[in-house]
Amino acid sequence: MMERNESDRCDCKVIHEDVVNAVKEKMPSEEKLYDLAELFKVFGDTTRVKILWALDESEMCVCDLAVLLNMTRSAISHQLRILRQARLVKYRKEGKIVYYSLDEEEVKHIFDQGLIHINEKF
Amino acid sequence: MMERNESDRCDCKVIHEDVVNAVKEKMPSEEKLYDLAELFKVFGDTTRVKILWALDESEMCVCDLAVLLNMTRSAISHQLRILRQARLVKYRKEGKIVYYSLDEEEVKHIFDQGLIHINEKF
DNA sequence: ATAATATATGAATGTTTATTCAAGTGTTCA
C-alpha cells in the first residue's frame, strides 16, 4: 500500500501536465482575479442589489431607502458604506439629509470593461 | 421629548413620499432581485472565478484544477458543486476521471441577458 | 475479490458578513 495524501499530486498531473501548464501561463494575476471576485461580491447581496436598483431610478436619502426596503436606517447605512467603498454610489449633503445616487462614472467604467451590464434595470 | 424608534418612519417619508412610492411601483419582484444577487454571489469568490476562468480555457478534471490552483481536490470538488448547481459548468465522466467544462448554454444565456459579459477572459 | 485511484460528500472548524443595538457626530430649529 503506497503512501499518499491530498497534498500529493494525482496521476492527472502527469497525464494533463501540458494542458495545466498552458492554462497556468495564461492565467491573469492573483490580484486581478481577486479584485474581480470582490466586485461581484458587492453585487451578490439582495439588499445592495435593491439599493443599486433604486438609486438608478432616483436619487434618494438613507431614510427613503429604509422606507422603500422596509429596513432600519442603520442597516441601510452600513450597506451604503460598502457601495461607497466600491465607488458605485456617491452622495451630496443637503442640511441634515444625505442624498445618495449611482456613481455613473464608476458604473459606466464597469460596463465599458464589459464585466457587468444590466438590461432593463435588472 | 417625543417617543421615537428605528421602526418609525422619519420625516423624509412625508417629504419624498411620491418618489419612494413611484420607485416602489417599478421595483422588480423580490424573487427576481434575490436570484440576481445569488447569481453574482457565485462569481463573488476567488476560487470559483479561477475555476471558471480555467474551464473557459480548457476542459479539466478535478485533479487538474487542484494542481492548477494549488488546492485540495476536496475543496475544488465542493466549489464545483456550487458551480454545477448554478448550471455554470457541466461534466462528463471518462472512467474514474470527471472532466468539467463551462456550460456554454447557460453562460451564453447570462451574457444574452446582459447581466455579465467578460472581456478578454476577464 | 482486493487494492488503488478519482471524485464526492457530511460534519467540524474558522472566517466572513448582514443586521441589530447603542452610542456618536453634525445639522437645524426654537
Added chain:
DNA sequence: TGAACACTTGAATAAACATTCATATATTAT
C-alpha cells in the same frame, strides 16, 4: 443653548460560507 433629527459607526450576535478532515462511492487494474 438645547432638543430633535438624519445619518454614521463600533461592538455584538447570528447566519452563511470556504476549507479541511475523514469517510464514502464508483471505476479500473491486478
